[in-house]
Amino acid sequence: MTDAAAQGAHRARYRRIVSFAAREFIAIWWFELVLPRFGLTRIAERTRGPRMQRFARRFHTLAVDLGGLMIKVGQFMSSRLDVLPPEITKELEGLQDEVPPVPFPDIRRVAESELGAPLASVFASFDETPVAAASLGQAHRARLSDQDAADTGLRDVVVKVQRPGIDEIVAVDLAALRRVSRWAMRVRFVSDRVDAPALVEEFAATSFEEIDYLHEAGSAERFRENFADDPRIDAPEIVWERSTRRVLTLSDVTAIKINDTDALRAAGIDPSAVADAFAEVMFDQVFTHSFVHADPHPGNIFVTPDASLPAGFRLTFIDFGMMAEVPANLRAGLRTLLIAVTARDSHGLVAAAQEIGVLLPSADTGELERALTALFARFGGMGFAELAKVDPREFADFANEFGDMVRSLPLQLPENMLLLIRAVSLTSGMCSSLDPDFNVWDAAEPYAGRLLREESSGLMRDMADQAMETAAITYRLPKRIDAIISRVDAGTVTFDTSRLERRLDRLEGIARRIGSGVLFAAMLVGGALLVPSLEPLGITLICVSGLPLLHAVFAGVGRRSR
Template structure:
């Protein structure tokens, strides 16, 4: 494709995205803003669920047709349950990388340009049939040369290559999304609930990191270092000599997919045990290492059997993680915020929970939190006294009823999860779903309980120190209070206490001047209207009144101005 043709294709793509957005926003304006203004809000409410579902279906078709970043947009939106109705998130939840594979000749051209050598020199063999084809990249199996295999200790690798032209497509899509976000910022119905430009920038940062394979390789090494001494975890080795921003070469660690329960049982591995270990590992990432795999779907996690020797003890399998393009950092301030949230939940403190949510940026400043506090109070009243084991025995229908009511209320608030927390929640949600698929009796509360207890123990020492500090401060103030009161009384007796009221007097003078000018303006209007009415029957009196009205007009316009 020539440069001119490529630019034309990108312009057409840009216009198509904007056209789709403009049509949907026009429909939003008609149903959600115009019809309620003319008393037809019932029509908007009655059709809202179907309209949202059709909107998501049309976007699904657009995303699959365009590919590129738009599929990632759909996957990203499907996780934004904090700002989007369930009809949209449920429809987009099944959006996958439904894209055709790139012809191998194009993959070869890009890989050779990146590596700087012919593919036959970089690898002993490359499978022309892709192992996986996604919207941003494509994966092929390959073999290292004998010399490279001797250096690395393995021969079988996988080569991940960016789709040709994907960087230009990403730039085009992000430009269109930023334009749409600017439109949304001007719609109060949307801007009161979500900061659309910030949402797009959050998505842009994640997407740009995901197409930088040097960044992914660094993430993989950091993850491997975190679990270097953990026999439960394995990660692929990075062949740095075959890594660039657009090509990533890893040791081939393909094994049993974590959700393939039949293959697990055939290998003598209990799926419920896999669920338990997987949950423990994910919580370790959150609370111990503060570096979390944010895309733990079945294609990114394998269960690798370990040959068992008769004289050796230890696990017979381990979890192998791949694809580290999307990782969630848990910085200290977010960790502290989560700790505060946990303590508020433990103390059934709805006000403290809301305050903690505001402190970490979950609630936008415009949020009216009174209804949220009432909902949390009701939630705590019903479930607050229960431990994790008791909660697991509650009728699921009761949880569902609370969730439906609570979800509607939350979606009415200007709630927006910060990026790190969004990725963290995505990771926890995928973990819970994966574990439930492996073990129908799995309860995420049981997996979280040890970490929740540890956080509370860690916080207990901090609470004691804070309480002691505040107690000393209060004691100091109390000790000095009688002397300070005595000093004030002595100054009053001596007549040396003074009050500066000059600003108050100036403000009162200003208000009096405004009042007098307002009265003069009303008097001017009365004289002018009266004179105009009397001008025909009593010309002399009417004219006199109109002339006299100039006096209060001049006073209202100029009197007291400084």
């Protein structure tokens, strides 16, 4: 494609994204602003659910057609439960990289340009059929040359290659999204709940990290180091000599997909045990290592049979382009949140949400606490299988009421929470698919208990330190008291009271001036009252009142100058 043709395609892509958003904003403006002004609010409310579903379907079609960041936007939107209605998030939650693969000649051209040599001279073999195709790149199996195999100790590898022109596509998509975000801030419902431009910039930062394969390689190395002493967890090794910003070569660790229950059972692996191990590993990533794989969908996690391990298998993670850092303050808030949830403590849950920053301090939490108490009382402790047996109408009514109440609160997502929510939702869905009886409460309670014990031990350490400090002070106190008494007996204790005396003198002067002021007012008022009946006495009192006035005004001037 020539430069002119590419620029034309980018302009057309930009216009398509912007025009789609413009049409949707006009529909929102008409139904949510215009109709209510003419007393037709019921029409807007009655049609809101179907309209949101139609919007989600149209966006799904747009995303699959355009690829690029639009797929990521759909996944991004599906996790914004705090901002978007469930009609949208539900429709988009299953959106994956539903895009056709790039023709191999184009992939070859990118790879050879990055590696600086023909593929035939770099690899012993290179499979032209992709293992997986995504919106930003695709992966191919290959075998290292004899020299590279001897240097790295690896032979079979997977090579990820970015789609041609993906940098320009990402730039075009972000430009369109920035414009749409400015439009969104003119819609009061959006502007009251979310800073759309800031959200786009957060999304942009994540996207730039995803298209930098060297960044992904660094994240993979860090993940491997975090779990280096845990035989249950594995990650691919990086072949740095054959990796660049747009090409990533790593060891081939493909095994049984985590959601392939038939293959797991055929290998003698219990899917429910995989669900438990997977949930525990995700907890470890959040609370122990503060570095979380934020895209744990089935294509990114393999189960490798290993008879040497007690569980009989290990979990292998791949694709570290989307990772979530968990700062210390956020981790502390999440610990409190987990403990509150497992204890069914609605007040503690609200406090944890405020500590994390999800729930603003201005929020009226009374109704939320009552709703959470009702939620725990009715559904607390239920697994997915038990929830499935609940009357759908009861569950729907409760969900709608609770969801409307939560969406009415001033919520926000602090930095990094978006990726964590995505990781949690994918983990929950994965575990329930592996084990229909999977109970998230059972998975969380042992971990919450461990966190409580850690916090208790930390509290005991703090109390012990405080006790030692108090004991040291108590030990030194008799000696210090004895030294002071000895100085008193010897007559060597002196006190500097000069400043105290000056302050007392100043207070005494102020009191006298206040008294003079009161006397002036009394004489002036009394004289004015006596003038009509006893004119000489009244005039005398008025004249004499000037003396206490002069004292009140000028007394202490000399002292203040000293």
